[in-house]
Every structure is written in structure tokens, then in C-alpha cells.
Amino acid sequence: MKRLDRNFFIRDVLEVAPELLGKILVIKKDGKIERYMITEVEAYRGEEDLACHASKGKTRRNEVMYDIGGKIYVYLIYGMYWMLNFVTGEKDKPQAALIRSIEGFDGPGKLTKHLKIDKSFYGEDLTTSKRIWVEENINKNNFEIMSLPRVGIDYAGEYWKNVPWRFLLKK
DNA sequence: AGCAAGATCGGT
DNA sequence: CCGATCTTGCTG
Numbered sequence: 144m145k146r147l148d149r150n151f152f153i154r155d156v157l158e159v160a161p162e163l164l165g166k167i168l169v170i171k172k173d174g175k176i177e178r179y180m181i182t183e184v185e186a187y188r189g190e191e192d193l194a195c196h197a198s199k200g201k202t203r204r205n206e207v208m209y210d211i212g213g214k215i216y217v218y219l220i221y222g223m224y225w226m227l228n229f230v231t232g233e234k235d236k237p238q239a240a241l242i243r244s245i246e247g248f249d250g251p252g253k254l255t256k257h258l259k260i261d262k263s264f265y266g267e268d269l270t271t272s273k274r275i276w277v278e279e280n281i282n283k284n285n286f287e288i289m290s291l292p293r294v295g296i297d298y299a300g301e302y303w304k305n306v307p308w309r310f311l312l313k314k
Numbered sequence: 315a316g317c318a319a320g321a322t323c324g325g326t
Numbered sequence: 327c328c329g330a331t332c333t334t335g336c337t338g
Contacts, residue, residue: 185321187321194321195321196321199335199336202334202335203334203335204333204334204335218321218333218334219331219332219333219334220320220321220322220333221319221320221322221323221330221331221332221333222320222330222331222332222333223322223323223330223331223332224322224323226321226322228321241321243321250322250323251321251322252322252323253322253323293321294321294322295320295321295322296321298319298320299321
């Protein structure tokens with residue numbers, strides 16, 4: 144039941160993203176605390192990553208990615224679905240881990256709908272927030288991890304499209 | 315001011 | 327495969 148602190152999130156996204164697998168996402172919803180194991184994550188890393196929203200520089204939408212690791216980046220896609228991301232790394236190194244699945248809810252749009260995550264979570268700090276944070280998993284430590292190319296980024300070109308930065312738990 | 319596209323999803 | 331749905335970022 145130990146909350147992950149700044150030191151966890153301030154590292155490179157390629158270290159943080161796979162380590163998020165098996166950790167527990169805790170959220171206060173309608174006054175009740177709920178816990179879900181994280182089962183699938185994708186890494187978006189720096190302005191050079193053509194699939195990353197920071198590839199076109201800092202904008203009002205993505206500016207929180209340039210903040211210190213531990214913040215939340217949420218944005219609306221296709222006019223309907225909120226995407227939940229954890230900012231990682233040092234300040235001014237734009238990176239984030241997209242939470243794609245939690246136990247029971249496969250799909251980034253489906254999990255935010257269930258958790259009632261929206262624009263109001265933008266910029267929230269996972270290390271201090273009273274309504275959302277991440278905890279160690281006290282039951283399990285050893286997970287088998289698989290990595291695959293990221294989903295839905297055909298526009299990013301051959302190289303970035305195929306980099307295996309999607310991490311999921313092997314069943 | 316106008317427009318094209320999007321880190322998705324559910325139904326044909 | 328296709329449409330829903332609307333914010334964003336780019337162009338002019």
C-alpha cells in the first residue's frame with residue numbers, strides 16, 4: 144500500500160513504463176476508493192519520437208509533458224475518448240506513459256470512461272493527489288512482460304511505428 | 315475563419 | 327471497413 148513517489152516517475156519512460164505493469168492504480172470515485180492492476184502501457188518519448196505529441200514542440204495541450212515526472216496528462220481523442228497518461232522523466236524532457244489497460248477494462252478509452260477520468264485530471268500530481276495515485280503491488284512482484292509495437296500510430300513513419308514500446312503482462 | 319486529422323471503439 | 331464526434335493545430 145505504498146504510494147509510488149517522485150523518484151519512481153522521474154526516470155526515463157522506457158524504465159518506468161514496463162515497471163508500471165502489475166502496479167495498482169488507485170482512484171477515488173463517487174467517494175469510494177477503488178483499486179485496479181495496470182496490465183498494459185505504452186511509452187511516448189521526446190520530441191524526436193514522431194508518435195509522441197511533443198514531436199511538434201510544446202503546445203497548450205501537451206505542455207504538462209514538459210513538466211516533472213509524476214503529473215497526469217489527459218487529452219480527448221476522436222471527440223469522444225479521454226486518454227490517461229503519466230508524465231515521466233525530468234522537467235523539460237517531454238515523455239509520458241499511456242495507460243492502455245487495467246484489470247477488467249481493456250482499452251484506453253474504456254478505462255477512462257469507467258474511472259470517470261476527464262479534463263479535470265489534467266496536471267494532477269500522482270505523488271500528492273487525494274483522488275488518484277499508484278501503489279506497489281504487495282501480492283506480486285514477478286511478472287512476465289511482453290513488448291510489442293504501439294497501436295494506432297501509422298502516421299509516425301516506419302521506424303517509430305515499429306519500435307516495441309507497448310508493454311503488457313503475459314498471461 | 316476554416317479545415318483536416320486524430321495514442322479509439324462499436325457496429326456492419 | 328466505417329461512422330461518431332469535437333478539440334487541436336496549422337494555414338491563410
